[in-house]
Amino acid sequence: MFKRIDGAAARPGGTLFFEGRAVAFEAGDSVAAALLAASIDGFRDHAVTRSARGPYCMMGICFECLAEVDGVQNRQTCLLKAEDGMAVRRQRGARVLP
Incomplete structure (x- = not known):
């Protein structure tokens, strides 16, 4: 669905984990951009x-x-900068309050 612009030099950033799946991202990516680039x-x-x-x-x-x-x-x-080792999970339903 989404892809990076051809010809742009890759800038290694790290790896985050979406529900246990490793997702590589480039330096400067937001969490949303990294996930979208990983389909x-x-x-x-x-x-x-x-x-x-x-x-x-x-x-x-x-x-x-x-x-x-x-x-x-x-x-x-979309506003959160991706950082190496982040654990991201799909939010299910409404937020749970203490």
């Missing part, structure tokens, strides 16, 4: 209908890219 487009389930949702605006306005990152729910992955 992962469902980051969360809708709180009511449970339909798969993924990034739409990539600038923090739509909140469709929410996921659980390193155990913290409701993270906007």
Whole structure:
């Protein structure tokens, strides 16, 4: 679905893990960009209908890219810089409050 621009020099960044799957990313990638480049487009389930949702605006306005990152729910992955070793999980339904 998404791919990097041909001819652009790859800039090694590291590896994050989406539900246990290793995802390599380039330096400067957001978590959302890294996942989309790895053909992962469902980051969360809708709180009511449970339909798969993924990034739409990539600038923090739509909140469709929410996921659980390193155990913290409701993270906007389009605004979050990818870091080596991050654990990202699909957010299922509404956020759980303590």
